[in-house]
Amino acid sequence: MKTFNVPIIYRSPLISAIKQHRKQQDRMKKDFSPTLLDFGPVRILLARHFGFCYGVENAIEIAFKTIDENEGKRIFLLSEMIHNPQVNSDLLSRGVRFLMDTSGKQLIPWEDLRSDDIVIIPAFGTTLEIEARLQAIGITPLQYNTTCPFVERVWNKAEQIAAREYTVIVHGKPKHEETRATFSHSRFHTPTVVVKDMEETHRLAEYIHGRKPAEQFYEEFKGQYSEGFDVTRHLQRVGVVNQTTMLASETQAIADYIKQAIIEKFGLADDQVAAHFADTRDTLCYATNDNQTAVTGMLEATADLAIVVGGYNSSNTSHLVELCEEKLPTYFISSEEKLLSANEILHWDFHHHQELHSTGYLPGKEVVTLLLTSGASCPDAVVEGVIRKLLGFYGLEEKLEEKAAAFS
Numbered sequence: 001m002k003t004f005n006v007p008i009i010y011r012s013p014l015i016s017a018i019k020q021h022r023k024q025q026d027r028m029k030k031d032f033s034p035t036l037l038d039f040g041p042v043r044i045l046l047a048r049h050f051g052f053c054y055g056v057e058n059a060i061e062i063a064f065k066t067i068d069e070n071e072g073k074r075i076f077l078l079s080e081m082i083h084n085p086q087v088n089s090d091l092l093s094r095g096v097r098f099l100m101d102t103s104g105k106q107l108i109p110w111e112d113l114r115s116d117d118i119v120i121i122p123a124f125g126t127t128l129e130i131e132a133r134l135q136a137i138g139i140t141p142l143q144y145n146t147t148c149p150f151v152e153r154v155w156n157k158a159e160q161i162a163a164r165e166y167t168v169i170v171h172g173k174p175k176h177e178e179t180r181a182t183f184s185h186s187r188f189h190t191p192t193v194v195v196k197d198m199e200e201t202h203r204l205a206e207y208i209h210g211r212k213p214a215e216q217f218y219e220e221f222k223g224q225y226s227e228g229f230d231v232t233r234h235l236q237r238v239g240v241v242n243q244t245t246m247l248a249s250e251t252q253a254i255a256d257y258i259k260q261a262i263i264e265k266f267g268l269a270d271d272q273v274a275a276h277f278a279d280t281r282d283t284l285c286y287a288t289n290d291n292q293t294a295v296t297g298m299l300e301a302t303a304d305l306a307i308v309v310g311g312y313n314s315s316n317t318s319h320l321v322e323l324c325e326e327k328l329p330t331y332f333i334s335s336e337e338k339l340l341s342a343n344e345i346l347h348w349d350f351h352h353h354q355e356l357h358s359t360g361y362l363p364g365k366e367v368v369t370l371l372l373t374s375g376a377s378c379p380d381a382v383v384e385g386v387i388r389k390l391l392g393f394y395g396l397e398e399k400l401e402e403k404a405a406a407f408s
C-alpha cells in the first residue's frame with residue numbers, strides 16, 4: 001500500500017516499531033490477536049490494527065502540502081478534515097479556516113469566499129450541491145480534494161446499482177459529512193433513503209410490506225429521502241450501501257433484514273431474489289474491517305478494562321467503543337490529558353453525548369490488564385502518550401524506551 005508523508009509529530013517510535021514487527025510476522029494479516037506490552041504491574045494489550053488509515057494519511061499529506069505550497073493564500077477546509085482534535089487544531093494553527101462545522105452549520109458565509117481562495121475537500125467527500133456552489137464562486141471544487149478513495153468506491157457502487165434501476169438504501173448517520181455526501185451522489189442517480197440503525201430499518205421495512213400508510217413515511221423519514229421518493233414504488237428493488245465506518249455486523253444485519261422483507265413481500269424463490277435485491281456486498285473500508293476485527297480479537301483476552309482513543313465525534317472510534325462495552329468497562333478518551341490520575345478519568349459517553357468524570361477506573365490489583373486501541377483518525381503519538389501517562393502512574397515511564405528497543 002502507498003506510503004504517505006505525514007508530519008513526524010503524529011508518529012510514535014514505539015508504535016511504529018510494534019506495527020512493523022507485527023507486519024513482518026504476519027504479512028497476510030491473518031493474526032488478529034493483540035500485542036502484549038508487559039510492564040509487570042500493568043499489562044497493556046494493544047490491538048493488532050489501529051490508528052491512521054489510508055484515507056486519513058492521504059488527507060493529511062494533501063492538506064499540509066497545500067499549506068506549504070500556498071503561502072499568502074487564504075486556505076479553507078469545508079469542515080473538519082478528519083474527526084481528530086489534534087490534527088484539526090494543527091491545521092487551524094497553520095491558518096486554515098473551517099467553512100462549516102461537522103453537522104453542516106455554516107461558520108463562514110459562502111459570500112466571503114473569493115475565486116482565488118483555496119478550499120480543501122475533507123476525507124469524507126462532499127455533496128454535489130457544495131461542489132456546484134464552489135464552481136459558481138469560481139473555485140475549482142476538486143483541485144484540493146482529500147476525499148478517500150474508499151468513500152468514492154461507495155459512490156461508485158451506488159451508481160452501478162442505480163444504473164440497474166435499484167433504489168439505494170444508505171446505512172449511515174444522516175448528519176455525518178460522509179453520509180450527506182454519499183446521499184447527494186446517490187440521489188443524483190436514483191431514489192435514495194438513509195437509515196441510521198436497525199430500529200429505523202424495522203420501520204422502513206413496514207413500508208416495504210405496505211403495513212403503514214404511505215403518507216406517514218414522509219414525516220417519519222423527513223430529511224432522509226431524495227426528492228420525488230415514492231414509497232409505494234421505490235422500495236421494490238433495492239440495494240444497501242453504507243457509511244464506510246459503520247459497525248460491520250450492523251450493516252450486515254440491516255441488509256439481511258431488508259432482503260428478508262423483500263423476499264416475504266414478493267414471495268420470492270431463491271433464483272428471483274436478485275431481481276429485487278442488489279448484491280452490494282459490504283461497502284465498509286479495509287481499515288474499518290481490520291480495526292473492528294482486531295478489537296474482536298483483542299476482546300478474547302481476559303482484561304480489567306479497555307481504553308479507546310480518538311476524537312469524540314469520530315464514527316469509527318465510537319463503534320470500537322461499542323464493541324468493547326459489550327465485554328468490559330470501557331473508557332473513550334481523546335488524549336492522555338483525560339487520564340487525570342491513576343484514580344480519575346474524563347471520558348466520553350457517546351450514547352448521551354457528554355463527557356463524564358469517573359473514579360477508580362484502574363482497579364487496585366497487583367497486576368492490571370487493559371486493552372488499548374484507537375480510531376482511524378487518531379495519531380499513534382497520542383496512543384504512545386496514553387501508554388506513557390499510564391506507566392507514569394506506576395513509576396514505570398522509563399520502561400517505554402526499553403520496550404520500543406525490544407520491537408526494533
Ligand code: SF4
Pocket residue numbers: 053054055056123148149150151244245285286287288316376
Ligand atoms: S476509515 Fe476508511 S473510508 Fe474512512 S478515511 Fe479511512 S480508509 Fe477512508
